[in-house]
Amino acid sequence: MRISEVAKRSGLSAKTIRYYEEIGLIEPATRGVNGYRDYDLGALGQLRFLARARDVGFNLEESRQLLGLLKDSSRQSVHARSLVLEKSQQLEQKIQKLHAMQDVLNDMARRCNGDEGPECAILDELAGLEGAFS
Amino acid sequence: MRISEVAKRSGLSAKTIRYYEEIGLIEPATRGVNGYRDYDLGALGQLRFLARARDVGFNLEESRQLLGLLKDSSRQSVHARSLVLEKSQQLEQKIQKLHAMQDVLNDMARRCNGDEGPECAILDELAGLEGAFS
DNA sequence: CTTGACCTTCCAGTAGCTGTAAGGTTTATA
DNA sequence: TATAAACCTTACAGCTACTGGAAGGTCAAG
Numbered sequence: 001m002r003i004s005e006v007a008k009r010s011g012l013s014a015k016t017i018r019y020y021e022e023i024g025l026i027e028p029a030t031r032g033v034n035g036y037r038d039y040d041l042g043a044l045g046q047l048r049f050l051a052r053a054r055d056v057g058f059n060l061e062e063s064r065q066l067l068g069l070l071k072d073s074s075r076q077s078v079h080a081r082s083l084v085l086e087k088s089q090q091l092e093q094k095i096q097k098l099h100a101m102q103d104v105l106n107d108m109a110r111r112c113n114g115d116e117g118p119e120c121a122i123l124d125e126l127a128g129l130e131g132a133f134s
Numbered sequence: 135m136r137i138s139e140v141a142k143r144s145g146l147s148a149k150t151i152r153y154y155e156e157i158g159l160i161e162p163a164t165r166g167v168n169g170y171r172d173y174d175l176g177a178l179g180q181l182r183f184l185a186r187a188r189d190v191g192f193n194l195e196e197s198r199q200l201l202g203l204l205k206d207s208s209r210q211s212v213h214a215r216s217l218v219l220e221k222s223q224q225l226e227q228k229i230q231k232l233h234a235m236q237d238v239l240n241d242m243a244r245r246c247n248g249d250e251g252p253e254c255a256i257l258d259e260l261a262g263l264e265g266a267f268s
Numbered sequence: 269c270t271t272g273a274c275c276t277t278c279c280a281g282t283a284g285c286t287g288t289a290a291g292g293t294t295t296a297t298a
Numbered sequence: 299t300a301t302a303a304a305c306c307t308t309a310c311a312g313c314t315a316c317t318g319g320a321a322g323g324t325c326a327a328g
Contacts, residue, residue: 002305002306003305003306004304004305004306013285013286014306015285015286015287016284016285016286018307018308019284019285019286023284034292034293034294034306034307035292035293035306035307036293036305036306036307037306037307045261045262048261048262049260049261049262052259052260052262053260054284055235056235056238056239056242056260057232057235057236057239059283059284060283060284066257066260069254069257070257070260070261072252073252074252075252075254075257076249076250076251076252077246077247077248077249077250077251077252077253077254077256077257078248078249078250080246080254080256080257081243081246081247081248081254081256082248084239084242084243084246084256085239085243087239088236088239088240088243091232091235091236091239092236094232095229095232095233095236098191098225098228098229098232099229101189101190101191101225102191102222102225102226102229104190105190105191105218105219105221105222105225106222108190108218109215109218109219109222112211112214112215112218113211113215114211114212114214114215114216115210115211115212116210116211116212117210117211118206118207118208118209118210118211119211120203120209120211120214120215122211122214122215122218123200123203123204123209123211123214125186126183126186126187126190126200126204127179127182127183127204128179128182128183128186136274136275137274137275138273138274138275147316147317148275149316149317149318150315150316150317152276152277153315153316153317157315168275168276168323168324168325169275169276169323169324170274170275170276170324171275171276188315193314193315194314194315
């Protein structure tokens with residue numbers, strides 16, 4: 001398979017696949033006589049695995065670890081599980097933080113007239129005039 | 135005020151303040167005879183404003199726009215309000231996405247034994263073997 | 269007079285790609 | 299057979315929003 005085919009079937013861009021090779025996340029692809037990269041189903045499988053790991057929130061280093069576990073026949077599933085649970089907790093924290101930010105935004109919007117005048121509770125609050133008179 | 139004082143009082147780092155000046159987010163600070171940057175309360179106010187805008191999720195370009203509104207006496211509060219509402223919606227989408235990711239992670243963790251053996255529903259699912267036998 | 273805490277500029281690095289340039293190859297069509 | 303479209307290659311720059319570090323100038327205290 002050529003790179004564009006693997007790209008289509010993995011959901012990654014060709015650029016990204018070359019990048020993953022460059023940083024050693026996957027083995028360098030074998031090359032055809034013309035110098036084009038050539039992929040087999042095993043390589044496609046690894047790229048799909050990486051795409052999914054990224055999709056659920058793992059960064060490249062974590063995805064590398066997970067791929068290492070996948071390839072390690074003497075692995076212990078507890079390791080994969082702890083990576084997943086830790087990531088889930090990280091997402092939880094991110095969600096909480098985003099919620100808090102959203103609350104502030106919604107509150108500001110509620111207290112702002114949103115008309116053609118210059119008076120604006122949003123700008124006041126961002127400037128530190130803590131809307132004491134809302 | 136010197137930069138470290140402004141840093142302390144705005145919550146930004148000195149590095150960040152210099153960076154904001156470099157990219158034109160704030161006016162270049164006036165300089166003392168020794169070449170040190172010197173800030174007045176107005177500059178501090180703007181930096182605080184920027185710190186808060188960043189805190190609630192605006193990126194630098196959006197923060198620049200908000201600061202523009204703050205400085206524009208002929209502004210219309212509807213503009214600030216629409217920026218805030220749009221940002222709130224963006225946060226909502228991010229939250230939904232993180233929730234979906236977290237659901238997948240929690241589901242994978244639940245189906246994984248997490249013991250010393252190699253069998254692992256997490257790795258199976260990431261590899262695309264859609265846990266049909268959970 | 270030296271030590272330490274400031275300040276300055278400049279350059280490099282981070283994550284995870286994406287865009288673009290300049291070129292080689294393959295394939296389909298006129 | 300010519301040629302144009304659609305691939306492929308490498309290499310380098312750029313993106314966001316900073317952070318770290320080097321090399322050096324300034325200033326106040328002891």
